[in-house]
Amino acid sequence: MNILAIETSTQACSAALLCDAQVSQRYQVAPRGHGDLILGMIDQLLREADLTPTRLTAVAFGRGPGAFTGVRVAASVAQGIAYAADLPVVPVSTLAALALAGYRHNAYQAVLxxxxxxxxxxxxxxxxxxxxxxxxxxxxxxxxxxxxxVPGPGEWYGVGNGWAVYAGQLPDVLTHVPVAEMTEWLPRAEEVALLAKHEFEQGRTVAADQAVPVYLRDNVAQKKQNYKSLS
Structure with missing residues (x-):
């Protein structure tokens, strides 16, 4: 099984290639230029594995939620590769990717x-x-x-940069959440690839034209004073 994964929903830009049980990744924090960076990362991964897109099993992407331009980049690149190579696409939640990172790195089983x-x-x-x-x-x-x-009682752990940005507000709401070690963490393509493998095995794939982002905000073009886009 060869799955190419793309994740550009935040300031971080990453691509990963899962070949059977091995995952290779390229990752860079770069608030702008995801469209240029991601293509080079994909090319490097495929060349190192001596693969072409036609030999991939599927393409996965971080479908959001995240920055409007960022999730659009991931969806567009995934669609382009899938169309050209006639591949299925696996959309993966960027928040679920964070949850899996918490499990893989710190054995967290209940993750906020x-x-x-x-x-x-x-x-x-x-x-x-x-x-x-x-x-x-x-x-x-x-x-x-x-x-x-607020979830029910339990040994919950916080993961993601929202815990760092809103450190003075989230703990006040969730006093039972212990201080996590992953409060600066951003979604990565490595976890997107691993989640996509499970989704593919369960038959949960879509055609390229159905690979659409999830924004959550009803009005993604909404602007407020002093707000700057990530892209």
Whole structure:
């Protein structure tokens, strides 16, 4: 199984190639220029593995939530490769990728994922992770940090840069959440690839023309004073 994964939903830009059980990744934090960076990363990964797009099993991408331009870049690149090579596409939640990162690096099994959505809001999701399988509890949402849905009691851990950006607000709402070690973490293509492998095995793929981003905000063009796009 060869899965190419693309993740550009935040300031970080990354691509990963899963070949059977091995994953190679290119990762760079660069607030702008994702469109240029991601193509070079993909080319490097394919050349090093001596693969062409036609020998891929599927293309995966971080479908959001995230920056409007960033998730559009990932979707567009995934669509282009899938169209050209006649491949299925696996959309993967960027928040679920964070939850899996918490499990892989610190063995977190109950994870509250928060990324900075700008405009004083966070992208938010609660997940259970068991043996690498990530399950969403409730719904993903975008809201102000003081309004995040509070899960039931348990040993929850926070992952994602929303915990750093809103460090003075989230702990006030969720006093039972211990201080996490991954409060600067951003979604990575490596976890997108691993989640995509499970989704592919379950038959959860889409055609290229159905590979669409998930923004969560009803009006993605909304602007507020002093707000700057990530891209």
């Amino acid at each position: 994922c928060a990324t900075d959505a700008r405009m004083g809001e966070v992208y938010w999701g609660a997940y259970q992770v068991q043996q690498g399988v990530v399950s969403l509890l409730g719904d993903e949402c975008v809201c102000r940090p003081e309004a995040v849905p």
